Amino acid sequence: MNTTDATSPLLRRRNGKLITDARALVASYPAVPITVDCVIFGFEENELKVLLIRSDLQYFEGKWSLLGDIVKETEELEEAAYRILLQRTGMNDVFLEQVKAFGSPSRHPGGRVITIAYCSLLNIKHHELKIYDNELHWHNVKNLNDMAFDHKEVVDESYNWLQKRIQEHPLAFNLLPEKFSLRELQNLYEVILGVELDRRNFRKKFFSMDFLIDLDQYEENVPHRPGKLYKFNFEKYEKNKKKWFAIDF
Amino acid sequence: MNTTDATSPLLRRRNGKLITDARALVASYPAVPITVDCVIFGFEENELKVLLIRSDLQYFEGKWSLLGDIVKETEELEEAAYRILLQRTGMNDVFLEQVKAFGSPSRHPGGRVITIAYCSLLNIKHHELKIYDNELHWHNVKNLNDMAFDHKEVVDESYNWLQKRIQEHPLAFNLLPEKFSLRELQNLYEVILGVELDRRNFRKKFFSMDFLIDLDQYEENVPHRPGKLYKFNFEKYEKNKKKWFAIDF
DNA sequence: CCAAAAGTGTTGCCCCTACACCCATGT
DNA sequence: ACATGGGTGTAGGGGCAACACTTTTGG
Numbered sequence: 001m002n003t004t005d006a007t008s009p010l011l012r013r014r015n016g017k018l019i020t021d022a023r024a025l026v027a028s029y030p031a032v033p034i035t036v037d038c039v040i041f042g043f044e045e046n047e048l049k050v051l052l053i054r055s056d057l058q059y060f061e062g063k064w065s066l067l068g069d070i071v072k073e074t075e076e077l078e079e080a081a082y083r084i085l086l087q088r089t090g091m092n093d094v095f096l097e098q099v100k101a102f103g104s105p106s107r108h109p110g111g112r113v114i115t116i117a118y119c120s121l122l123n124i125k126h127h128e129l130k131i132y133d134n135e136l137h138w139h140n141v142k143n144l145n146d147m148a149f150d151h152k153e154v155v156d157e158s159y160n161w162l163q164k165r166i167q168e169h170p171l172a173f174n175l176l177p178e179k180f181s182l183r184e185l186q187n188l189y190e191v192i193l194g195v196e197l198d199r200r201n202f203r204k205k206f207f208s209m210d211f212l213i214d215l216d217q218y219e220e221n222v223p224h225r226p227g228k229l230y231k232f233n234f235e236k237y238e239k240n241k242k243k244w245f246a247i248d249f
Numbered sequence: 250m251n252t253t254d255a256t257s258p259l260l261r262r263r264n265g266k267l268i269t270d271a272r273a274l275v276a277s278y279p280a281v282p283i284t285v286d287c288v289i290f291g292f293e294e295n296e297l298k299v300l301l302i303r304s305d306l307q308y309f310e311g312k313w314s315l316l317g318d319i320v321k322e323t324e325e326l327e328e329a330a331y332r333i334l335l336q337r338t339g340m341n342d343v344f345l346e347q348v349k350a351f352g353s354p355s356r357h358p359g360g361r362v363i364t365i366a367y368c369s370l371l372n373i374k375h376h377e378l379k380i381y382d383n384e385l386h387w388h389n390v391k392n393l394n395d396m397a398f399d400h401k402e403v404v405d406e407s408y409n410w411l412q413k414r415i416q417e418h419p420l421a422f423n424l425l426p427e428k429f430s431l432r433e434l435q436n437l438y439e440v441i442l443g444v445e446l447d448r449r450n451f452r453k454k455f456f457s458m459d460f461l462i463d464l465d466q467y468e469e470n471v472p473h474r475p476g477k478l479y480k481f482n483f484e485k486y487e488k489n490k491k492k493w494f495a496i497d498f
Numbered sequence: 499c500c501a502a503a504a505g506t507g508t509t510g511c512c513c514c515t516a517c518a519c520c521c522a523t524g525t
Numbered sequence: 526a527c528a529t530g531g532g533t534g535t536a537g538g539g540g541c542a543a544c545a546c547t548t549t550t551g552g
Binding site: 204208222223226 | 540543544548549550551552
Binding site: 018019020021022023024025026027029030031032033034056057058059061070071072073074075076077098100101103104105108109110111112113114116166167168169170189193195205209237241242244245246247248249 | 267268269270271272273274275276278279280281282283305306307308310319320321322323324325326347349350352353354357358359360361362363365415416417418419438442444454458486490491493494495496497498
């Protein structure tokens with residue numbers, strides 16, 4: 001089978017000739033608007049929440065949308081994501097990582113727009129929202145439907161991504177206050193993973209990892225015996241990161 | 250998106266106006282050419298290899314480049330990746346998965362081009378290359394340098410991605426012939442992960458997973474006792490996929 | 499004193515690791 | 526016969542799961 005396709009500039013051999021005018025080549029390419037969408041997760045009242053606004057588009061009237069924006073011409077993708085976070089939450093020191101690119105030709109009613117989804121984790125309490133335009137607020141991840149664009153799919157993939165990542169890396173601490181009780185930590189894992197965990201085993205697990213700093217402080221204003229407060233030792237973790245290996249499927 | 254008005258009252262709808270002309274909105278956005286780059290891995294002579302061509306650009310004269318192409322206007326991203334694979338290898342039934350988007354404004358000398366990297370795994374022997382334009386051939390992953398664009402970074406990230414994935418999912422079988430010996434399987438894991446594994450434990454591990462079908466056939470033309478041949482039971486694996494859970498970092 | 503959640507140990511099991519010898523084939 | 530890799534079993538240890546009672550605080 002001859003699969004040569006003379007119309008593909010990058011695949012076609014130029015009879016031994018190299019392309020000298022790279023700028024003209026790129027200018028000849030079809031171009032598409034690129035956005036970044038932020039899936040901003042928070043944890044509050046024992047629920048995993050995601051930050052959404054009402055869509056601006058009449059086409060999606062009443063539907064919820066992720067926070068996103070066009071990537072500026074001279075901007076790194078990640079830079080664009082940080083910009084969106086800063087504009088909406090006033091924060092620039094939050095966890096952020098790329099999840100996936102979504103590029104279905106029909107995902108935007110105004111024509112093709114490709115978006116790169118970023119996942120961000122932050123502590124709702126410590127980051128009061130600055131701007132409430134378009135009914136910006138937190139939604140329980142479990143109760144999402146009727147979202148604009150393909151944003152339901154984006155959230156679902158980001159949630160799957162998160163479930164996997166928090167088992168391999170200490171991301172979960174980004175969702176908690178600096179000082180937290182073991183109960184809060186366990187609730188977080190239980191809610192995100194959708195499982196129930198044994199309290200004693202959970203404690204043993206985390207204490208044996210030895211990345212929790214005992215603050216010798218206790219919860220206050222709780223209607224029961226107060227729990228001890230801890231913080232996560234990021235420095236120690238960074239030094240001792242294990243290179244894990246285990247074939248398991 | 251106007252996000253500068255920090256004094257907005259709670260839950261205010263932005264001027265109450267919805268955008269009616271989505272097409273005009275999208276047309277007003279800056280646009281960027283989008284490519285897909287395929288990191289095609291193969292396994293041969295006990296080496297993990299990646300399929301590369303010489304760059305067409307004079308700017309990168311002599312440097313090696315991934316196989317990539319512009320995403321066509323009505324094409325899914327994944328569809329573009331499959332098209333590239335088909336053009337170059339004649340194959341359309343290969344493993345393919347998105348790895349990451351790369352969008353640094355300066356990654357292409359001709360102006361901004363954003364690329365989505367896809368990772369593909371195939372068996373070199375069973376897929377003879379059809380087109381050798383631009384010196385298309387297989388390179389040992391260990392000996393890459395001086396690649397065009399940011400392709401070294403793309404390959405590195407894809408390789409990290411692969412190392413992680415083959416420990417969680419049976420991807421490795423895509424790199425082997427349908428019938429393989431346990432030694433070949435072990436070599437593959439050892440090379441990709443860069444570790445040495447105990448032969449007995451490796452066998453126990455895979456036999457206990459019970460996803461290998463014993464073909465009652467043996468290697469031929471080997472200068473030693475021939476090993477048994479197996480194939481992977483994809484159907485059984487799909488049915489029994491485990492939902493793994495283990496906090497571990 | 500009651501409610502509610504904190505805190506704490508032990509046991510069994512399974513899986514992983516480490517390790518050495520004989521077997522089948524080609525030359 | 527020899528060289529080469531194929532094939533096999535066992536013992537010990539570590540980590541995970543299962544499991545119940547006492548303690549501390551607030552109301």
